[in-house]
Amino acid sequence: MAVQKLEISPVGRVEGDLDVRVDIEDGQVVNAWTKAELFRGFEVILKGKDPQAGLIVTPRICGICGASHLTSASWALDTAWGTEVPRNAILARNLGQLVETIQSHPRHFYALYAIDLTNKKYKNSPFYEEACKRFSAFTGTSYELAITTSAKPVELYALFGGQWPHSSYMVPGGVMCAPTLTDITRGWGIMEYFRTNWLEPVWLGCSLERYEEIQTYEDFLEWLDESPNHANSDLGFYWRMGLDIGLDKYGGGPGRYLTWGYLPHEDKYQHPTIEGRNAAVIMKGGVYDSFTDMHHMVDHTFARENTSHAWYEEGTADVHPFDRTTQPKHINTNDYEGKYSWSTAVSHKDLGRMEVGSLARQLVAGGKHGESWQHYDGLILDMFKKMGGPSIHLREFARMHESVKLYREVERCLREFKLNDPWYIKPTEKDGRGWGGTEASRGALCHWVEVEKGKIKNYQVIAPTTWNVGPRDGNHTRGPIEEALVGIPIEDTSNPVEVGHVARSFDSCLVCTVHAHDAKTGKELARFRTN
Amino acid sequence: MANVLWLQGGACSGNTISFLNAEEPTVVDLITDFGINVLWHPSLGLQLGDEVQQLLHDCVNGKVPVDILVYEGSVVNAPNGTGEWNRFAGRPMKDWLTELSKIAGFVVAVGDCATYGGIPAMEPNPSESLGVQFLKRNKGGFLGADYVSQAGLPVINIPGCPSHPDWISQILVAVATGRVGDLTLDEFHRPQTFFRSFTQTGCTRNMHFSYKATTQDFGQRTGCLFYDMGCRGPMTHSSCNRILWNRVSSKTRAGMPCLGCTEPEFPFHDLKPGTVFKTQTVMGVPKELPAGINKKDYALMTVVSKDASPSWAGEDFFTV
Numbered sequence: 126m127a128v129q130k131l132e133i134s135p136v137g138r139v140e141g142d143l144d145v146r147v148d149i150e151d152g153q154v155v156n157a158w159t160k161a162e163l164f165r166g167f168e169v170i171l172k173g174k175d176p177q178a179g180l181i182v183t184p185r186i187c188g189i190c191g192a193s194h195l196t197s198a199s200w201a202l203d204t205a206w207g208t209e210v211p212r213n214a215i216l217a218r219n220l221g222q223l224v225e226t227i228q229s230h231p232r233h234f235y236a237l238y239a240i241d242l243t244n245k246k247y248k249n250s251p252f253y254e255e256a257c258k259r260f261s262a263f264t265g266t267s268y269e270l271a272i273t274t275s276a277k278p279v280e281l282y283a284l285f286g287g288q289w290p291h292s293s294y295m296v297p298g299g300v301m302c303a304p305t306l307t308d309i310t311r312g313w314g315i316m317e318y319f320r321t322n323w324l325e326p327v328w329l330g331c332s333l334e335r336y337e338e339i340q341t342y343e344d345f346l347e348w349l350d351e352s353p354n355h356a357n358s359d360l361g362f363y364w365r366m367g368l369d370i371g372l373d374k375y376g377g378g379p380g381r382y383l384t385w386g387y388l389p390h391e392d393k394y395q396h397p398t399i400e401g402r403n404a405a406v407i408m409k410g411g412v413y414d415s416f417t418d419m420h421h422m423v424d425h426t427f428a429r430e431n432t433s434h435a436w437y438e439e440g441t442a443d444v445h446p447f448d449r450t451t452q453p454k455h456i457n458t459n460d461y462e463g464k465y466s467w468s469t470a471v472s473h474k475d476l477g478r479m480e481v482g483s484l485a486r487q488l489v490a491g492g493k494h495g496e497s498w499q500h501y502d503g504l505i506l507d508m509f510k511k512m513g514g515p516s517i518h519l520r521e522f523a524r525m526h527e528s529v530k531l532y533r534e535v536e537r538c539l540r541e542f543k544l545n546d547p548w549y550i551k552p553t554e555k556d557g558r559g560w561g562g563t564e565a566s567r568g569a570l571c572h573w574v575e576v577e578k579g580k581i582k583n584y585q586v587i588a589p590t591t592w593n594v595g596p597r598d599g600n601h602t603r604g605p606i607e608e609a610l611v612g613i614p615i616e617d618t619s620n621p622v623e624v625g626h627v628a629r630s631f632d633s634c635l636v637c638t639v640h641a642h643d644a645k646t647g648k649e650l651a652r653f654r655t656n
Numbered sequence: 657m658a659n660v661l662w663l664q665g666g667a668c669s670g671n672t673i674s675f676l677n678a679e680e681p682t683v684v685d686l687i688t689d690f691g692i693n694v695l696w697h698p699s700l701g702l703q704l705g706d707e708v709q710q711l712l713h714d715c716v717n718g719k720v721p722v723d724i725l726v727y728e729g730s731v732v733n734a735p736n737g738t739g740e741w742n743r744f745a746g747r748p749m750k751d752w753l754t755e756l757s758k759i760a761g762f763v764v765a766v767g768d769c770a771t772y773g774g775i776p777a778m779e780p781n782p783s784e785s786l787g788v789q790f791l792k793r794n795k796g797g798f799l800g801a802d803y804v805s806q807a808g809l810p811v812i813n814i815p816g817c818p819s820h821p822d823w824i825s826q827i828l829v830a831v832a833t834g835r836v837g838d839l840t841l842d843e844f845h846r847p848q849t850f851f852r853s854f855t856q857t858g859c860t861r862n863m864h865f866s867y868k869a870t871t872q873d874f875g876q877r878t879g880c881l882f883y884d885m886g887c888r889g890p891m892t893h894s895s896c897n898r899i900l901w902n903r904v905s906s907k908t909r910a911g912m913p914c915l916g917c918t919e920p921e922f923p924f925h926d927l928k929p930g931t932v933f934k935t936q937t938v939m940g941v942p943k944e945l946p947a948g949i950n951k952k953d954y955a956l957m958t959v960v961s962k963d964a965s966p967s968w969a970g971e972d973f974f975t976v
Binding site for chain 2: 135138144162163164165166167169170174175176177178180181182185186187188189191214232236237240262263264268269272273275276279280282283284285286287288289290291292293294296298299300301302303305306311453455456457467544545547548549551579580619621625
C-alpha cells in the first residue's frame with residue numbers, strides 16, 4: 126500500500142492544545158502519539174505565593190472546570206491546615222461542582238460531540254437527515270436549546286459564588302457566601318426550568334422517575350422501545366444512530382478505570398483529613414480493572430507521574446506528585462522516540478495506566494466496594510459487560526447518564542441547607558501538606574499543596590486530561606487516548622472524523638492536532654480487547 | 657455579514673465558556689440574527705486539520721476577509737521569544753497572530769490574558785506571556801504600542817477573568833453592525849460603556865461601605881468587604897453590579913471580595929504571602945483607597961461614618 130502522509134492539525138472541539146500522531150495501515154490506526162502543545166507553568170507560578178493563592182490561580186487553569194479546581198484547592202488546604210468545615214459549606218461546595226457538571230454535560234454533547242453526527246461520512250445513514258436537523262452547529266433545533274438552557278444551572282453557582290466561571294467562593298474552613306431563603310428558592314426555580322425545558326422533554330423524553338427505573342441494559346432497551354417519546358428523544362435518537370453508524374465498535378482504551386470519588390457527605394467530612402476522605406464521599410472512589418473484573422480501593426498515594434516522554438528535565442523514574450519539581454525542558458522539539466508532550470504520563474503504581482472520566486466513574490459506581498451508604502449504580506457496568514467492553518458510544522452515554530443523578534443530588538443539597546447555621550469557621554494557618562481530590566466533569570482531578578514558612582513550597586495538579594492524554598511512560602506503555610486510537614478505522618484520510626470521535630468522547634481538555642502516517646513496518650501492534 | 661475568527665493562545669477557555677452564557681443576545685442569536693459568521697473557533701468550529709490550516713492561510717493571503725479577529729489567552733513567547741511552547745496548527749501561535757493582525761479589520765482581545773497578560777504573565781512568567789497590546793499597565797504588548805488594525809483602531813480590550821458574556825457579545829455586535837463609532841476606549845483600550853463606573857456601583861453592600869461597617873469574616877450576610885477582606889470594588893472599573901453575572905448576582909453580592917480582575921495589575925501584589933483576601937493597611941488605614949479620595953478626607957470620613965453607623969449595620973442584614 127502506498128505510503129500516505131496526513132496531518133490533521135488541529136482537530137478542534139476539544140479544549141486546549143493537543144497534537145495526535147497516528148500511524149495508519151490498511152485503513153486502520155496501528156500506533157498513536159498524543160501531544161499537549163501548551164505550557165503556561167501554573168505550578169511554577171504558584172511557588173512562593175500565599176498559601177491561598179491556589180484558590181485564585183487554579184480555577185484559571187481551566188475555565189471549564191473552575192469549580193472542580195476550586196474545590197480541590199480548598200480541600201487541599203483544609204487537610205493541610207486541619208480545618209473544621211461546617212455542613213452548610215460542604216453542601217455549598219458540592220452544589221457548585223454539581224451545577225458546573227450539569228452545565229457541562231449538554232454543552233459537551235451538543236457543542237463538541239454530536240456535531241460530528243452531521244459529518245458527510247454518515248450521509249447514507251437513515252438517521253442522517255434528522256441528525257442534521259437536530260445537531261447542526263448553531264442552527265440545529267436541539268443545539269440552540271441546549272446551548273442556551275445549559276446556561277441555567279450555573280446561575281445557581283452565581284447565587285452562591287457570585288459568578289460562573291471563575292469564582293473563588295470556596296475557602297479553607299468553608300465558603301464565603303451565606304445564602305438566604307430567596308437564593309435557595311430561586312435555585313429551585315432555576316433547576317426546575319432546566320428539568321422541564323431540556324432534561325425531561327428534550328433529552329430523556331420521559332420523567333426523571335421513569336428514567337431512574339432503568340437498572341440494566343435490558344431495562345434500557347425496554348425503555349427505548351416503550352414509547353416514541355423515548356425513541357425520539359435526543360438520547361433515544363442518539364443511541365439508535367450511534368449503533369447504526371458503529372460508534373459502539375471502537376475507541377476502547379486501556380481497560381482500567383479510576384476515580385478518586387467526590388462530593389464529601391455533609392455530616393461525615395467536617396474534620397477533613399486525607400486518610401478520612403474515602404469513607405466520607407458520596408460518589409465513591411476506586412479502580413475498575415476490566416481484565417480481572419475487579420474493583421479496588423484507591424487513595425492519592427497510588428498516583429505516579431513519569432516524564433520520560435514529556436518535555437521536563439525530571440529524570441525517568443515514576444514519582445509521586447509531592448516529589449515533583451516541574452522543570453520544563455527548554456527546547457521542546459518533537460521526538461516520538463523521546464519527548465513529545467507537555468503532559469506527563471500518569472499511572473496507578475500497581476495497576477498502571479488508567480482512563481478517567483464519566484465512564485470510569487460509572488464503572489466504579491457499579492462496584493460493591495466502599496461504604497454501604499455510598500452511591501451505587503450498576504447500569505453502565507452491566508452495559509459494559511453485555512456490549513463487549515468500552516467504546517466511544519458507551520463513554521458518551523456514561524457522561525450523559527450522570528445528569529439525572531447529579532440533578533437529584535442538587536435537589537438534596539437544596540433541601541439540606543440549614544440557613545441559620547454557620548457557613549465558615551475561621552481556620553488557623555499553618556505549615557503542612559495537603560491533598561484535595563474531586564471529579565471534574567471530564568474526570569479525576571487532584572491538587573497537592575505543601576506549605577512551608579507560610580508560603581507555597583510546592584503545588585502540583587493532575588488534571589483529568591493528564592491521565593487520559595498522557596504520552597508513553599517509562600515502560601513505553603501508551604497513554605489511554607493513544608491506546609483508544611489504536612485499532613480505529615479511518616475510512617477516508619481526507620475526512621478522519623473517527624479520530625475526532627475518539628478525542629471528543631474523552632472530552633479532552635486540549636486542542637488536538639493529529640499527524641497521521643502510514644506504518645512502514647507492517648507489524649500488527651497489540652490492541653486492547655476486553656474479552 | 658461580518659467574518660469572525662476566534663483563536664486561543666495561553667488560554668483556559670474561560671472567556672469562551674463565559675461567552676456561551678450570553679443571553680442578550682445569545683451566541684446562537686449572534687450567528688443567526690446579527691449576521692456574524694464564525695469562520696472558526698477552537699470549541700465551536702466544524703472544520704479540522706487541513707481545512708483549518710487552509711482557512712488560516714486564505715485569511716492571511718486576503719482570500720477570506722477577517723472582519724474581526726478575537727484573541728483569547730496570553731501570547732506565549734517562551735522559550736526565548738520563539739513561541740514554541742504554544743504551537744497551533746504546526747507552528748507557534750504567535751506567528752499566526754502576527755500575520756492575522758496585519759489583515760484583520762478589528763482585533764478584539766477578550767479576557768485578562770489577552771488584554772494584559774493575566775495569570776500566565778504573573779511573576780515569574782514562565783511562558784514569557786504578553787497581552788496582545790499591553791503587558792500589565794504598559795502599552796506595547798505583543799503587537800506594539802503603535803499597532804492599529806485595518807480599520808485604524810488599536811486592539812479593543814475586553815478584560816475580566818473571565819470577561820462578562822455581555823461585554824463580549826455586545827461589543828461584537830456593535831462592531832459588526834457598524835456602531836464602532838459609538839465606542840469610546842479608555843487608556844487601556846477598554847470600552848467605556850462597561851468600564852467607566854466601578855464594580856462597587858450597584859453593590860448591595862454599599863450602605864455598609866458608607867457606614868464603615870466591615871465584614872468580620874467570610875460566610876456573613878452583612879458588612880462591606882473593602883475594609884478587611886481585600887475587596888477592590890471601589891477601585892475597579894467594571895459593570896459587574898450593574899448587569900450582574902449569569903443574570904443573578906455578583907461576587908460582592910454573594911460575599912466574595914472583588915479581585916479587581918478588569919484592571920491591569922490583576923492578580924494584585926502577585927499573590928505574595930499575606931495579600932490574598934486581606935486588605936493591605938498601614939496603621940489601620942487601607943494602602944489603596946477608593947478611587948479619587950485622599951488620605952486626609954478618608955480619615956475624616958471614617959470618623960464621621962463610624963459615629964453615624966446605625967445599629968442594623970452590624971446585624972444579619974440580608975436575613976433568612
